[in-house]
Amino acid sequence: MKDTQTKPFTLDDLKKEVEDWRRKRPETKTFSSFFTDPVDRAGGMRTLAVLCTTLISVPLIELANLLVVRPSLTIFHTTIVVTGTITLRFLTRPLLRLGCWAVRKKDKGIGKLIYDNYGKLLHLTIVLLGPSLKWYFRIDPDDIRSAGKFQEWINDTLGVEGIWVESDISRAVRHETWCPFVGHDIPYDPTCKGKYDPTYTGDKSCAKGCPEYCSVLMVGWLKDFLRYINPDFDLEPMKYMLPNGDDYCEMVYIKKQGHMEAEEVGG
Amino acid sequence: MNVLIAFYSRTGYTKELALIIAEELVSKGHEVELEKIEPVKEDNMWPLLWRTQWYWGALALGILSNRYREYFISNYRIPEVDIKPLAHPDVSKYDRVCIGCGKQTIVPCAIEAYLRQVKGLKGKKVGGFATWAGPPLKHFEVEHLFRPIADRLERRGASLVSIVGLSSRYHEYHNQMLNIFEFLSRVRYGKPISYFSVHSDYGRQHIKLFCDELVKGTTDIKDSRGWRRSFQGTGILGVASASPWTTLERMRTRFEKKVLDKA
Structure with a gap:
C-alpha cells in the first residue's frame, strides 16, 4: 500500500453522495431478467449454468472431504446421517411450536390430545436418543455441568440465547436471555410493547404470558434427560421466566445432597 | 468524543446507514470523521459470487452441524484485495471507531484489507x-459477519463493543433470494423483512441503541453473544451419527455378556 493519504471524506460529502444515491438506488432484478439478459453478458444463461454446476458440485466435494477425513463413515451410514439430520434439524422447531400451540388449546379437541401426550413424546426422544446424546456430549454422570450441554444444544438449535452464570460440579445456573418463542408462540398481552422489543426499558409486567410451556413441558424434558444421566440430578422449579416479564429464564441444575453424602460415606 | 466511521459500501445501502449513524452521533454532540474504504478494482456481482463459491457447500454442512459451523466461522479465509490509500491510516487519535460494510456472504474482502492495514487499533x-x-x-447473518470481525479486532488488541445489522431489502442476485429471506423472516420472527429495515421503527431504535452502547463502551460483544467460548456441544449431525454407533456398541456388549455368561 502507498503511504500517500487521500483527501478526507467529510459528512457533507457523504450527505451529497447519499442524496444522489437515493435518486438512483439499485433495485432488485426479477427472475425473468435473469433469462432475458444476453448470453455474452455476465448474468446470462451461461453464467446460470456455471452457477448451477457450482451449487451442485460443491456440496458433493464437501461430502467427499468428510468421507476422507472420517473414513469410518460409510456411504450408507452417511446417507442415513444426512437424511436424519436434515429431518431432525427442521422438525425440532415445528415440534416445539406444536407444544406451544397445544398449551393454548389444551382445553378441548385435538389440542387437549396433543397436550396430554406431548410430555410422552418428549420423553420418547430421550428414550431413543438418550444413550447417543450422553455418548456424544461426553457427559460425565457425576458432573452436573456437563449435563448442561444438552440444553446448550437445544438452545443452539432453536436460537435461544443464554449464558451460564454459575458452573459447579454439583450446581449450575443458566440464564436464558432471549427466546424466539416468547411473544411469538408463547402468548402474552398483545398490547404490551415490553417483551419482544429489546430496546424497551419501561414496565414489563404487562408482558405476562403463558409460562406453562417452559415451566412444565420443557423443564419436564430436561428433567427426563437429567434423570436418565443420573437419578440424583434435578432442576429446581423456575423462579424467573421471560414470559412472566422477568429479564431471563433461570434454570438451576442441582445434584441432590443425598448422593454426595453417600459418596462421601462410601469413600 | 471523537469518532471515526469507516465504511465500505458496494451498492449504497451501507453508506446510507453510515450517514444515519453519523447524524445520530453528531446530534449527541460527538465529533465524527469519515473513512470511505474503496477497493482499487470493484468487482461486479458475478466474480463476487464465484470468489465465494467454496462457501456454499460449507454453509450447507453448517446447517447440518453446529460444530462444523463454529469451526468454519473461526477459520474461513477471506480473499485479499487491494484498497485505495486511506485518509485516516492511523486511528489512535479517535476515542471510538465504527466499521461498516454489507454482508457479502462472508466478511467483505475490502474490510479484511482495511483491518490489516489500519494502525493504532490497540485498546x-x-x-x-x-x-x-x-x-x-x-x-x-450476525455471527457469520461480526464474529470474524470481532476475532480480527481482538488479535489487533481492540474489542467490538456494539453491533447493529439491518435489512437493506435489496439483493443483487434477483428477487428470488429476497423471497427466500422473506420466508425465513416470517418463519423465524413472524415478521416481514421490512420490519428490520433501516428506516423502520426497529431500525431507528437499534441505531440509537448502537450509538449508546458504542459511546458507553462497556459491552464486550464476544462475551455477551457467547462467541468467546470454544464450542463444547455438538450438532445434530453428531447426535445422529452417534445413534447407530451406540446401538451397535450396546448390541456388541449384550452379545459379549451373553457369551461370557454362558461360558
Missing part, C-alpha cells in the same frame, strides 16, 4: 454496523 472500542438483504438471522 480501541469498536462498533460494527452492516446491512444485508434479509432479517438479522442469528447465525447466518
Whole structure:
C-alpha cells in the first residue's frame, strides 16, 4: 500500500453522495431478467449454468472431504446421517411450536390430545436418543455441568440465547436471555410493547404470558434427560421466566445432597 | 468524543446507514470523521459470487452441524484485495471507531484489507454496523459477519463493543433470494423483512441503541453473544451419527455378556 493519504471524506460529502444515491438506488432484478439478459453478458444463461454446476458440485466435494477425513463413515451410514439430520434439524422447531400451540388449546379437541401426550413424546426422544446424546456430549454422570450441554444444544438449535452464570460440579445456573418463542408462540398481552422489543426499558409486567410451556413441558424434558444421566440430578422449579416479564429464564441444575453424602460415606 | 466511521459500501445501502449513524452521533454532540474504504478494482456481482463459491457447500454442512459451523466461522479465509490509500491510516487519535460494510456472504474482502492495514487499533472500542438483504438471522447473518470481525479486532488488541445489522431489502442476485429471506423472516420472527429495515421503527431504535452502547463502551460483544467460548456441544449431525454407533456398541456388549455368561 502507498503511504500517500487521500483527501478526507467529510459528512457533507457523504450527505451529497447519499442524496444522489437515493435518486438512483439499485433495485432488485426479477427472475425473468435473469433469462432475458444476453448470453455474452455476465448474468446470462451461461453464467446460470456455471452457477448451477457450482451449487451442485460443491456440496458433493464437501461430502467427499468428510468421507476422507472420517473414513469410518460409510456411504450408507452417511446417507442415513444426512437424511436424519436434515429431518431432525427442521422438525425440532415445528415440534416445539406444536407444544406451544397445544398449551393454548389444551382445553378441548385435538389440542387437549396433543397436550396430554406431548410430555410422552418428549420423553420418547430421550428414550431413543438418550444413550447417543450422553455418548456424544461426553457427559460425565457425576458432573452436573456437563449435563448442561444438552440444553446448550437445544438452545443452539432453536436460537435461544443464554449464558451460564454459575458452573459447579454439583450446581449450575443458566440464564436464558432471549427466546424466539416468547411473544411469538408463547402468548402474552398483545398490547404490551415490553417483551419482544429489546430496546424497551419501561414496565414489563404487562408482558405476562403463558409460562406453562417452559415451566412444565420443557423443564419436564430436561428433567427426563437429567434423570436418565443420573437419578440424583434435578432442576429446581423456575423462579424467573421471560414470559412472566422477568429479564431471563433461570434454570438451576442441582445434584441432590443425598448422593454426595453417600459418596462421601462410601469413600 | 471523537469518532471515526469507516465504511465500505458496494451498492449504497451501507453508506446510507453510515450517514444515519453519523447524524445520530453528531446530534449527541460527538465529533465524527469519515473513512470511505474503496477497493482499487470493484468487482461486479458475478466474480463476487464465484470468489465465494467454496462457501456454499460449507454453509450447507453448517446447517447440518453446529460444530462444523463454529469451526468454519473461526477459520474461513477471506480473499485479499487491494484498497485505495486511506485518509485516516492511523486511528489512535479517535476515542471510538465504527466499521461498516454489507454482508457479502462472508466478511467483505475490502474490510479484511482495511483491518490489516489500519494502525493504532490497540485498546480501541469498536462498533460494527452492516446491512444485508434479509432479517438479522442469528447465525447466518450476525455471527457469520461480526464474529470474524470481532476475532480480527481482538488479535489487533481492540474489542467490538456494539453491533447493529439491518435489512437493506435489496439483493443483487434477483428477487428470488429476497423471497427466500422473506420466508425465513416470517418463519423465524413472524415478521416481514421490512420490519428490520433501516428506516423502520426497529431500525431507528437499534441505531440509537448502537450509538449508546458504542459511546458507553462497556459491552464486550464476544462475551455477551457467547462467541468467546470454544464450542463444547455438538450438532445434530453428531447426535445422529452417534445413534447407530451406540446401538451397535450396546448390541456388541449384550452379545459379549451373553457369551461370557454362558461360558
